[in-house]
Amino acid sequence: MLIEAHEISRVYGVESASVAALRPTTLSIAAGEFVAILGPSGSGKSTLMNIIGLLDRPSTGTFHLNGRNCAGLTDDQAAELRNKLIGFVFQSYHLLPRQSVLQNVELPLIYAGVRRAERRERAVKALAAVRMSHRVDHLPSQLSGGEQQRAAIARSIVTSPSLILADEPTGALDSATGWEIMRLLIALNRTGRTIVLVTHDSKIAQLASRIVTLRDGDVVSDEMVVSLQPDATAQNQRQRDEAA
Numbered sequence: 503m504l505i506e507a508h509e510i511s512r513v514y515g516v517e518s519a520s521v522a523a524l525r526p527t528t529l530s531i532a533a534g535e536f537v538a539i540l541g542p543s544g545s546g547k548s549t550l551m552n553i554i555g556l557l558d559r560p561s562t563g564t565f566h567l568n569g570r571n572c573a574g575l576t577d578d579q580a581a582e583l584r585n586k587l588i589g590f591v592f593q594s595y596h597l598l599p600r601q602s603v604l605q606n607v608e609l610p611l612i613y614a615g616v617r618r619a620e621r622r623e624r625a626v627k628a629l630a631a632v633r634m635s636h637r638v639d640h641l642p643s644q645l646s647g648g649e650q651q652r653a654a655i656a657r658s659i660v661t662s663p664s665l666i667l668a669d670e671p672t673g674a675l676d677s678a679t680g681w682e683i684m685r686l687l688i689a690l691n692r693t694g695r696t697i698v699l700v701t702h703d704s705k706i707a708q709l710a711s712r713i714v715t716l717r718d719g720d721v722v723s724d725e726m727v728v729s730l731q732p733d734a735t736a737q738n739q740r741q742r743d744e745a746a
């Protein structure tokens with residue numbers, strides 16, 4: 503299993519002011535899956551995502567990523583594992599405003615200690631993969647929202663991570679542009695990358711192959727869209743094909 507969470511929970515704050523953002527949750531995600539985490543605002547989606555992405559630690563329970571128990575990791579070790587294994591995509595892109603698109607995409611490779619020429623080459627390739635070759639020298643502010651998200655996706659894949667975590671990647675985009683971003687994620691999943699996508703939009707979630715639904719910090723359903731629902735399979739496949 504790529505991701506194995508056993509009875510993980512997350513409580514923010516203390517005593518009377520505490521919030522149970524995530525109640526004890528057991529969840530496994532295998533390599534190659536495309537999982538949507540679906541739920542309304544405040545249901546704990548980002549809380550779960552942050553634990554999966556080693557940006558936060560559970561209050562209780564155990565979490566294994568790629569076979570490794572993450573409880574004992576120092577912050578530096580967590581950062582190193584994160585850089586090696588995970589690409590992040592956020593609703594608000596998180597591009598550095600004074601750096602060009604190319605420089606933004608190269609950034610994770612600087613942290614990874616990749617030398618300059620190879621950095622350039624890999625960033626150019628990642629940008630080509632998201633059809634952004636014509637915008638490499640632009641600043642983020644000179645791009646549309648969809649283009650900024652494509653640049654952010656290029657940045658997330660430039661280290662060749664096996665896992666991509668996307669928290670509401672279509673949340674700031676109009677629906678046509680949102681579908682375009684979903685097409686890119688589906689294509690990345692077809693090249694073998696595991697995708698975990700957070701969304702509050704059930705139409706977007708339907709494009710995944712599995713939907714984990716959260717409500718008030720609890721997993722209220724966990725369904726394989728493709729393999730367990732024969733009737734839904736054809737429709738889901740059609741939607742995915744149309745989108746791709």
Ligand SMILES: Nc1ncnc2c1ncn2[C@@H]1O[C@H](COP(=O)(O)OP(=O)(O)OP(=O)(O)O)[C@@H](O)[C@H]1O
Pocket residue numbers: 514515521522523541542543544545546547548549550702
């Ligand atoms: N740092 C924090 N301190 C205190 N409470 C928090 C913190 N982060 C989240 N919460 C609370 O935990 C609950 C779950 O938050 P979370 O951000 O995981 O929800 P979400 O499903 O991602 O919502 P949204 O769709 O609005 O992003 C909410 O009630 C929220 O107020």
Ligand SMILES: [Mg+2]
Pocket residue numbers: 547548549
């Ligand atoms: Mg959130």
